[in-house]
Every structure is written in structure tokens, then in C-alpha cells.
Amino acid sequence: MNExxxxxxxxxxxxxxxxxxxxxxxxxxxxxxxSLMVVKxxxxxxxxxxxxxxxxxxxxxxxxxxxxxxxEGVKKILKAGDAFHIPSNLMHxxxxxxxxxxxxxxxxxREDFIQIN
Numbered sequence: 001m002n003e004x005x006x007x008x009x010x011x012x013x014x015x016x017x018x019x020x021x022x023x024x025x026x027x028x029x030x031x032x033x034x035s036l037m038v039v040k041x042x043x044x045x046x047x048x049x050x051x052x053x054x055x056x057x058x059x060x061x062x063x064x065x066x067x068x069x070x071x072e073g074v075k076k077i078l079k080a081g082d083a084f085h086i087p088s089n090l091m092h093x094x095x096x097x098x099x100x101x102x103x104x105x106x107x108x109x110r111e112d113f114i115q116i117n
Contacts, residue, residue: 025049029113037109043096051093056106058086065100
């Protein structure tokens, strides 16, 4: 296997910069291809992932912290080790109750997250 292909197989967290979304939320696009994307989102207490919807299927793992997650008007408190599943086009969002990190997985990838320069 050539060296370029090997670089895409292993992802080092320290090699990826944070993208600042606001004063309490930042994200890292960890890896993606056309059919799949993994994104790390760090929240300070009080940080908000505003209500929104998209055509992508999303599964999110709560790596750390405590979050109030809302999906289609239903709210649930989730903590480290929990997860949630958002089928395509459902309205959803999250509020960080205790500083933490969410790991989002999207299918297909979120093209709107990729900045073309």
C-alpha cells in the first residue's frame, strides 16, 4: 500500500485543528468519504447546538459531559456513554448542561461542513 493511502487509514486527533463555531462550541472533522463522516464537537457548559434538520442520517455518541438532546420535540438528558439516533430530516438540537464532547457520525457525509478554498 502506498504512503498516501496509509495516511487516510489512521487519524491523529492532534493533527486536526478545531473550527470555532461560537464562544462555547467547536468542532473537528475527524474523517470522511462520500458515504460517511465522523465529527467531534466540544461544548462548554451552556453551549447550544441549535434546532435544525438535514437529510443525513446521524448517530451521536456522548463521549463526555451531560446534554439535553431534543429530537422532534422530545427532550432527554444524556450523559457520557449514551448515544442518540436521528433519522433523515427530523428536527433536533442539543444544550450542554455539563462541559463535554459529542462524536457525530453522518451518512452520507456533510458536504456543507467541508470548506472549499
